[in-house]
Amino acid sequence: MKSSRIPAFILSLVLVFLYLPILLLVVNSFNEARYSSTWGGFTLKWYEALLDRQNRDLWDAAQRTLLIALASSGISMILGTLSACALHWYRSRLQRINYGILYLPIVIPDLLMGISLLLFLVALGVTLGSGTILIAHVTFCASFVTVVVLGRLQGFDENVIAAARDLGASKWVIIRRIILPLLAPGIVAGGLLAFTLSVDDYVITFFVTGPGSTTLPLKIYSMVKHSKDLPIINAISTLFLILTFLIVWLSQRLTEHQPNRDSP
Amino acid sequence: MKRLLPLIAAASLLASCGEKKPELHLYTWDDYLNPDLITKFEEEYNCRLVVDIFDSNEAMLAKLKAGATGYDVLVPTSYMVKVLAREGMIVELDKSKLPNLQHVDPDYLTSLAFDKEMKWSVPYMLAPTGIAYVSDRVENIEPTWRVFERADLKGRMTLLNDSRETLGAALKTLGFSINTLDPAQIGQAKDLVISWKKNLAKFESDQYDSGLASAEFFVSQAYAGDAFQAQEDNEKIEFILPAEGTSVACDDLVISKNAPNPELAYAFINFLTEPANAAANMEYIYYLAPNKSAYELVSQEFREIDSLFLDAETMKKCEVIDDLGENNKLYHDAWDLVRAAQ
Numbered sequence: 001m002k003s004s005r006i007p008a009f010i011l012s013l014v015l016v017f018l019y020l021p022i023l024l025l026v027v028n029s030f031n032e033a034r035y036s037s038t039w040g041g042f043t044l045k046w047y048e049a050l051l052d053r054q055n056r057d058l059w060d061a062a063q064r065t066l067l068i069a070l071a072s073s074g075i076s077m078i079l080g081t082l083s084a085c086a087l088h089w090y091r092s093r094l095q096r097i098n099y100g101i102l103y104l105p106i107v108i109p110d111l112l113m114g115i116s117l118l119l120f121l122v123a124l125g126v127t128l129g130s131g132t133i134l135i136a137h138v139t140f141c142a143s144f145v146t147v148v149v150l151g152r153l154q155g156f157d158e159n160v161i162a163a164a165r166d167l168g169a170s171k172w173v174i175i176r177r178i179i180l181p182l183l184a185p186g187i188v189a190g191g192l193l194a195f196t197l198s199v200d201d202y203v204i205t206f207f208v209t210g211p212g213s214t215t216l217p218l219k220i221y222s223m224v225k226h227s228k229d230l231p232i233i234n235a236i237s238t239l240f241l242i243l244t245f246l247i248v249w250l251s252q253r254l255t256e257h258q259p260n261r262d263s264p
Numbered sequence: 265m266k267r268l269l270p271l272i273a274a275a276s277l278l279a280s281c282g283e284k285k286p287e288l289h290l291y292t293w294d295d296y297l298n299p300d301l302i303t304k305f306e307e308e309y310n311c312r313l314v315v316d317i318f319d320s321n322e323a324m325l326a327k328l329k330a331g332a333t334g335y336d337v338l339v340p341t342s343y344m345v346k347v348l349a350r351e352g353m354i355v356e357l358d359k360s361k362l363p364n365l366q367h368v369d370p371d372y373l374t375s376l377a378f379d380k381e382m383k384w385s386v387p388y389m390l391a392p393t394g395i396a397y398v399s400d401r402v403e404n405i406e407p408t409w410r411v412f413e414r415a416d417l418k419g420r421m422t423l424l425n426d427s428r429e430t431l432g433a434a435l436k437t438l439g440f441s442i443n444t445l446d447p448a449q450i451g452q453a454k455d456l457v458i459s460w461k462k463n464l465a466k467f468e469s470d471q472y473d474s475g476l477a478s479a480e481f482f483v484s485q486a487y488a489g490d491a492f493q494a495q496e497d498n499e500k501i502e503f504i505l506p507a508e509g510t511s512v513a514c515d516d517l518v519i520s521k522n523a524p525n526p527e528l529a530y531a532f533i534n535f536l537t538e539p540a541n542a543a544a545n546m547e548y549i550y551y552l553a554p555n556k557s558a559y560e561l562v563s564q565e566f567r568e569i570d571s572l573f574l575d576a577e578t579m580k581k582c583e584v585i586d587d588l589g590e591n592n593k594l595y596h597d598a599w600d601l602v603r604a605a606q
Contacts (some may be wrong), residue, residue, distance in 0.1 A: 033477070034493065034496060034497045035473070035474030035478065035494075037474045037478045037480070038497075042538045073498065118331070118332065119330060122330065122332070128334065209288035209316075211287075213319060218317065222293060222317040222318060223294045223295065229295070248356070
């Protein structure tokens with residue numbers, strides 16, 4: 001029987017739809033012309049402009065964004081894993097409510113979350129800045145990690161833990177040698193999700209940011225409105241794209257090798 | 265306790281040695297201050313200038329209203345200054361701390377500004393809306409909004425996709441005020457825009473500058489900033505102001521009610537109004553700083569941009585678009601009819 005060509009056709013359409021805009025952005029970052037509608041020749045000037053002292057604040061913003069993303073994904077990996085384990089293993093009448101509460105930040109509109117966080121922080125008298133952005137990002141990132149790790153726990157073979165206990169493993173050994181390695185792909189995947197969400201969050205960050213803590217998405221949004229050097233955005237986005245691909249590639253390698261190492 | 269005292273004294277001394285420089289927090293638009301001036305101000309006042317950015321007046325207002333504090337100097341657009349003043353979110357300026365206000369262009373203040381006495385705000389930068397065209401593609405362009413009546417340019421012209429700007433151009437053409445509340449005048453303006461519409465490629469606010477640069481469009485109603493940027497890609501682009509007058513947008517400097525460092529805020533506003541600094545700033549931003557003494561200090565080439573250096577005569581014909589509150593509906597309704605017209 002001849003295989004249908006339709007799936008391949010749809011696949012290529014989807015790929016084009018997803019990746020052509022990104023490809024255009026990369027191409028335009030080397031475009032001499034200011035506007036993407038014309039090709040003005042190959043140039044590296046937008047990358048050079050990135051190194052200018054003038055664009056110091058762009059680097060500051062990029063650095064701040066990365067730091068916040070690393071910290072918030074790190075914290076939410078810990079919190080998310082703990083809460084997923086708690087939700088999965090302990091039974092009480094409150095569990096449904098707990099689950100609902102954890103799920104809420106995922107479904108709640110960003111705008112609502114941003115404003116309520118801002119009102120809350122202001123009422124507490126907290127100084128707005130990178131710290132409050134971190135808190136805000138952890139609040140929604142932790143939920144995503146929880147959901148991903150919970151998914152991993154669904155397929156978790158409880159007998160492994162019972163077997164370990166039979167063989168005299170202590171609680172600590174069970175956590176370190178059995179639970180964590182088995183959950184690792186979920187934790188890493190959740191962490192990566194949290195990282196990307198944190199890097200490109202605009203709405204919530206806009207509300208909880210304070211003086212002197214502009215992040216890259218905030219910077220790029222206002223550059224779009226007002227900047228004279230718009231194509232610089234293409235250049236810095238390309239750099240971020242490379243970084244993202246690197247991280248994804250790295251994480252895939254890590255998760256691929258994880259099971260192999262443990263097998264004899 | 266007595267033995268502790270010297271220790272405490274030493275500790276506090278240490279703390280004061282490592283004391284951070286005072287900071288001034290500026291909340292403004294992106295790329296809206298010459299970076300050289302940041303360094304200069306930091307050196308002159310031995311402080312740190314931290315610049316934060318917003319992308320719309322409304323976003324800034326929302327954030328401040330929700331209680332965000334820590335910003336000293338804000339740079340809202342004129343109409344937003346009125347809102348901020350009404351809400352009690354900015355301070356009345358103490359002019360004794362701003363000796364450089366004497367340099368501010370009196371023509372601008374009398375003819376265009378909302379805050380003519382500079383009670384709340386000091387004008388920072390202004391830019392008109394005008395007509396940008398590609399000079400090697402079109403012939404004998406007259407400086408008038410009536411260029412949009414030319415059938416020979418059909419399909420090659422754009423007007424802004426903005427009810428107030430576009431109806432404003434028509435109102436000016438008819439000799440009315442941009443901020444008129446007379447439904448009959450707005451109705452006439454609507455009909456005029458509809459008669460222009462058949463010659464247009466489209467109403468376009470974001471992409472017309474790239475369209476001009478690639479000569480896809482020949483004539484566009486354009487913001488000065490966009491037009492000057494497009495010129496960098498296509499030197500054939502010219503930017504002119506229509507003789508009937510046009511709208512001018514102005515951003516102002518104001519001091520937040522809860523500014524952590526009001527003294528430094530005054531120093532900063534005074535610093536920006538210093539003619540040499542205003543000159544350096546406008547050549548960087550490519551807008552006009554309404555600062556009479558600075559006009560003499562900019563380069564010859566920059567000074568010759570007539571569409572930016574509005575003379576007193578032109579200024580009288582121009583207007584700043586005001587926020588009309590509930591009456592905005594008049595314009596929205598007229599605009600809906602324009603959009604629906606065939």
